[in-house]
Amino acid sequence: MNTEFGSLNGATILTLNGRFDAFETAPVIEWFDKNIKADNAHVVVDLSGVNFLDSAALASLVKGMKRCREFQGDLFLSGLQQPVRIIFELTRLDKAFRIFTDTAEASTSF
Amino acid sequence: MYGETQVDLATEYEVFVHNYRSVLESMAQRWLLEGASIFAVLHGSHALYSFPANTLPQMNSVIIPLPNLQWLFLSVDIQDTSIVRSRLGTDALLLAHLVTLESELDNMTQELITIQDQQLGLYELNRALDQCVELHTSLAVIARISQRLTNAHNVITALQIDERYVVEQTGSELSPHLLRIAFRTNEQEGRSLQPMLLDGGYMLCAPLEIQTGIPGVIVFLRSHEFMSPEIKLVHAIAEQGRTHLRNVMLHEEQIAQARLQTEVDLARRVQTRLLPRRLVPQTGVDIFGASRAANEVGGDFFDYIVKPGVAPLQVIGDVAGKGLHAAMVMTMTRTAMRSAICTEVQSPADLLRQVNVDLYDDLTELGLFTTAFVACYQTSDRVLTYANAGHSPVVYYKPGEGAYMLEADATPLGILPTCFCDNHSLTMSVGSILVAATDGFVEAENAEGVQFGYNRFISEIEAHAYLGAEALTEHLFSAVNAYRGAMPQSDDQTIVIIKRTDDEYV
Numbered sequence: 001m002n003t004e005f006g007s008l009n010g011a012t013i014l015t016l017n018g019r020f021d022a023f024e025t026a027p028v029i030e031w032f033d034k035n036i037k038a039d040n041a042h043v044v045v046d047l048s049g050v051n052f053l054d055s056a057a058l059a060s061l062v063k064g065m066k067r068c069r070e071f072q073g074d075l076f077l078s079g080l081q082q083p084v085r086i087i088f089e090l091t092r093l094d095k096a097f098r099i100f101t102d103t104a105e106a107s108t109s110f
Numbered sequence: 111m112y113g114e115t116q117v118d119l120a121t122e123y124e125v126f127v128h129n130y131r132s133v134l135e136s137m138a139q140r141w142l143l144e145g146a147s148i149f150a151v152l153h154g155s156h157a158l159y160s161f162p163a164n165t166l167p168q169m170n171s172v173i174i175p176l177p178n179l180q181w182l183f184l185s186v187d188i189q190d191t192s193i194v195r196s197r198l199g200t201d202a203l204l205l206a207h208l209v210t211l212e213s214e215l216d217n218m219t220q221e222l223i224t225i226q227d228q229q230l231g232l233y234e235l236n237r238a239l240d241q242c243v244e245l246h247t248s249l250a251v252i253a254r255i256s257q258r259l260t261n262a263h264n265v266i267t268a269l270q271i272d273e274r275y276v277v278e279q280t281g282s283e284l285s286p287h288l289l290r291i292a293f294r295t296n297e298q299e300g301r302s303l304q305p306m307l308l309d310g311g312y313m314l315c316a317p318l319e320i321q322t323g324i325p326g327v328i329v330f331l332r333s334h335e336f337m338s339p340e341i342k343l344v345h346a347i348a349e350q351g352r353t354h355l356r357n358v359m360l361h362e363e364q365i366a367q368a369r370l371q372t373e374v375d376l377a378r379r380v381q382t383r384l385l386p387r388r389l390v391p392q393t394g395v396d397i398f399g400a401s402r403a404a405n406e407v408g409g410d411f412f413d414y415i416v417k418p419g420v421a422p423l424q425v426i427g428d429v430a431g432k433g434l435h436a437a438m439v440m441t442m443t444r445t446a447m448r449s450a451i452c453t454e455v456q457s458p459a460d461l462l463r464q465v466n467v468d469l470y471d472d473l474t475e476l477g478l479f480t481t482a483f484v485a486c487y488q489t490s491d492r493v494l495t496y497a498n499a500g501h502s503p504v505v506y507y508k509p510g511e512g513a514y515m516l517e518a519d520a521t522p523l524g525i526l527p528t529c530f531c532d533n534h535s536l537t538m539s540v541g542s543i544l545v546a547a548t549d550g551f552v553e554a555e556n557a558e559g560v561q562f563g564y565n566r567f568i569s570e571i572e573a574h575a576y577l578g579a580e581a582l583t584e585h586l587f588s589a590v591n592a593y594r595g596a597m598p599q600s601d602d603q604t605i606v607i608i609k610r611t612d613d614e615y616v
Contacts, residue, residue, distance in 0.1 A: 022431060029477065055430035055549075062525050063477040091481065091500040092518045096525045 002049070003027065009107040011042040017049030022056035032064040041073020044106040048079025053087055065097060074110060078103040122216075123182065126209050127151060127159045133208070134159050137201055146188035151205075154181045174198045176206040221339065228343045231259040232350060239354045245269070248358055249278035252328065252351045259347070260340055262330040267318060267351070268292070269326040283331065292327045312336060316348035320355045377407045377437050384441060386414045392422055394489045395538075398579035399424065399606040402550075402587065408602035409436030409480065410548045411444050417451050423458065426546045426606045427482040427501060430522075435478065443469065443480050443523070458484035458497035459533040462520070466499070466529035473524030481522040483546050485608060487538070494538050494608065497531045499523050503552050505568055507575050509541035513568045516544075538610035543582070545571055550603035551586065554594045562593050579607040 001024040002017035012035070014028075036043070045061065047053075065075040078100040080088065088094045100106035127134065138149035138161030150160040150167050157166060167173075167185040172194055176182040184202045188194055235255045242248040249267040257265040257280045264281030268289060275289065295315045314336045318326030328348055330336070336344070381403070389397055399412045409429025416422045425447055429436040443465070450464040461484050473479055481501035487494045498504060500522030507513040520531030536542070547567070554562045570589050574582055583605055590603065 055428070056432070059430040059478050062479055063474075066474055090502040090518065092521045093500065093525065095530070096521045 003031075005031075008044075008104060011044050011107040011110060012040065013044050013046055013103060013107065015046040015049065019052045020047075020050050020057040021052065021054045025056050025060040028060050029063055032067050036064075036067045036071055036073070038071050041068045041071035042107075042110045043068055043073070043075045044078055044100075044103055045075060046078050046103045047084060048081065048103075050084060051081055053084050058087070058091070058093060062093075062096065074098070076100060076106040076109065078106045122213065123153055123158055123209070126212055129212070130208060131159075133205075135161060137205075141186050141188065144188065146186045148185070148187040150185040152183040152185050172198060174202045176202045176209070179206050179209060182206075182209070224339060228259065228339075228346070231255065231343075232346055235259075235347065235350055239350070242354070243358060243361060245276060245355065245358055245362075246278065248351075248355055249276065252347070252354075253278050253280050256328065256330070256344075256347050259343060260330055260332070260336075262332045264329075264331040266292070266329040266331075267326070268329070269318065269320065269324060269355070271324055281331070288329070292329045293325060296325065296327050314341065314344055316344050318348060318351050318355065320352065320359055324359075326352075326355070373434070374407055377434055378403060380441070381407065381437055384411075384444060386412070389414055390416050390422060392487060392489060394492060394611065395487050396579040396609045396611050397424065397607065398583050399426075399604075400583050400587075401602060401604040402599070403602050404550065404599045406432050407434055407437040408432050409440045410550070410602035410604040411440045412604050412606050413444055413447060415448055415451055419453060420451055420456050421486050421488055423451070423461070424485045424546075424606050424608060425482065426548065426604060427480050427523075428548045428604075429480040430478050432601075435476065439473070439476060439478050439480060442472065443482070447482075447484075457533050458486055458495055459531050462497050462499050462523065462531050463529045466523045466526075469523055470527055479522040479524035481518075483518075485544060485546065485606075487608060492538055492610070494536045494544060495533050496536070496544075497533055499529055499531050500525075501546070503545075503547055503564055503567055505545045505547075505571055506536060507543040507545070507571055509539065509575070513543075513572045513575075515564065515568070540610055540612050541575065542610045543571065543575055543579075544608040545582075545586075545605065546607075547586070547605040548602060550599070550601035551590050551605070553601060554590045554599070554603075555597060556593055556595055557597055562590055566593070579609045582607055582609070 001020055004015040006013045006015065043064065061075070068075045076098045080099060088099070098109070100109070134151065141149045142161070148160060148162070148165045148167055148171065151158045152167070160166065168187050171185045171187040172190050173183050173185045174195065176184065184198055184205065186194070186198055235252070238251045238255060239248060242251055249269070253265040253267045256262070264279060264283055266277065266279040266284050268275055268277045270293065277284065277289070292315050296317045311331055311333050312335050314330040316328050318328050320326055328351060330344060385401055386399065399414070401410055401412060409431060412426040414422060414424055427443060429439045429443065446465045446468045447461065450461055450468060455461055455464050462482055465482070482499045483496065483501040483504055485494055485496040498516065498518040499520045500518045502515070502518065504516040505513050506516050520529050523529060552562055552564050552567050570586060574585050577585060586605065587603065
């Protein structure tokens with residue numbers, strides 16, 4: 001899985017591409033642990049390039065979200081593909097995360 | 111004779127004279143019969159041999175050099191004629207030939223002895239390495255024995271594993287600089303070995319690479335140059351070293367794997383023991399549950415909770431992820447569920463809310479969450495109450511109406527500090543079935559990579575709704591296994607079925 005970092009409107013944009021499963025979670029978790037601080041706790045995870053997500057990947061996003069909220073920030077998701085959206089709806093994780101279609105819109109919604 | 115010193119030559123010739131004394135004597139006697147007075151073999155001006163003994167050639171003796179041999183002459187005290195010169199020349203040729211042959215024989219014998227020594231040395235190395243099962247000792251043994259075999263004044267063996275170096279040396283001169291040069295020499299020159307001049311001494315390196323990604327080198331330091339047979343020996347030592355180190359690493363990997371497998375087996379056994387054994391029968395419903403583990407230890411669980419004063423509950427859930435972490439959280443969750451049931455906490459939603467509170471901090475710490483579905487059937491009013499925290503698939507079948515998915519209304523446990531789930535009720539008519547299962551059913555893939563899916567799962571239930579709980583369970587397992595075909599089971603499969611029967615059924 002490919003990971004790219006950028007920023008937009010003061011928020012960090014994490015763009016993921018490919019298959020997000022248990023093997024890909026370690027660097028993501030590490031990034032959140034190292035980079036989320038008081039002045040940098042707004043993150044949008046752009047999942048438009050992700051075609052598959054397993055429970056370990058979901059757990060890593062939850063961990064990231066909790067860390068952001070710990071520092072008075074938040075983690076939003078954007079661009080969910082249909083199969084991924086279904087996973088979120090079945091587990092009701094669409095209630096735990098704010099989900100946007102558009103990354104730019106997400107970045108201004110903090 | 112190339113490269114030998116004057117002193118060596120003198121000794122060699124003296125030995126030759128000694129060995130061939132009888133040949134020289136018969137040669138000398140023949141000359142004396144011809145009328146010569148003295149026959150001698152000279153090395154420069156020094157008489158190596160003379161006949162009669164202890165005589166010295168005179169000024170007017172005939173002298174012929176032995177061809178291709180430095181400073182060696184035949185001298186005969188006789189009248190100088192062309193015939194004399196011709197005969198003496200022949201003798202000289204013959205003797206020179208003998209000397210050369212003798213010298214070659216000597217060299218070959220020396221080489222054979224050296225080779226035999228080296229073979230004994232390699233054999234000794236082999237024997238010593240047989241006793242070593244660990245990297246450090248192996249490297250130390252290789253260094254020590256190699257030093258003795260080559261008379262090097264320091265031998266260094268080194269491996270580069272990830273970022274660090276594992277090093278053994280017989281001397282004490284190793285510097286990081288030297289080590290870097292040694293490794294770079296290996297990289298650049300591939301497997302060829304070349305002696306190198308370094309600070310006045312000679313350094314010879316050979317690769318000890320165990321496998322790609324673990325480069326290694328053996329370094330010999332000596333004050334005099336390494337000759338070709340020694341380079342061959344170093345090559346042989348490196349070859350043997352590599353094979354042995356490869357075996358040591360394989361051995362260590364196998365032990366680590368076996369240890370891990372034992373832990374996994376232990377975890378699986380704990381999990382299996384904790385699965386519910388006996389179902390306390392409830393009037394009006396036929397309940398059955400089962401779990402089939404995949405190869406890796408997983409996070410699926412199901413349980414029957416029976417406590418006095420409380421209607422029995424059926425629970426099923428799935429911890430995010432696989433492996434030992436998930437398995438441990440699964441056992442935590444199971445315990446939390448059982449502890450939370452008391453008179454204040456009875457309904458499924460109460461239970462889930464309480465367990466979420468109990469587990470939230472630990473789950474956050476571990477970075478995990480777990481889905482959970484709790485059902486409770488009240489015989490008195492035939493109502494099934496349930497609460498669902500993020501779990502799927504849960505399917506409800508009503509006779510005459512077909513089967514449909516019951517969706518979760520709350521996130522899994524451990525995501526939010528509060529679990530916002532509600533109790534839902536279903537009045538179960540005879541023949542209604544609740545099937546709560548885990549991902550392992552719907553996500554099973556066939557050889558083409560297509561999942562079994564929710565639709566197929568629902569269809570199978572509808573088509574076989576006439577079966578009892580246990581028979582339906584068996585059927586669903588078979589259906590998924592048949593669909594998967596030869597593909598291995600990648601996820602645990604857990605299922606709980608609650609079927610409404612007529613009131614007399616116990």
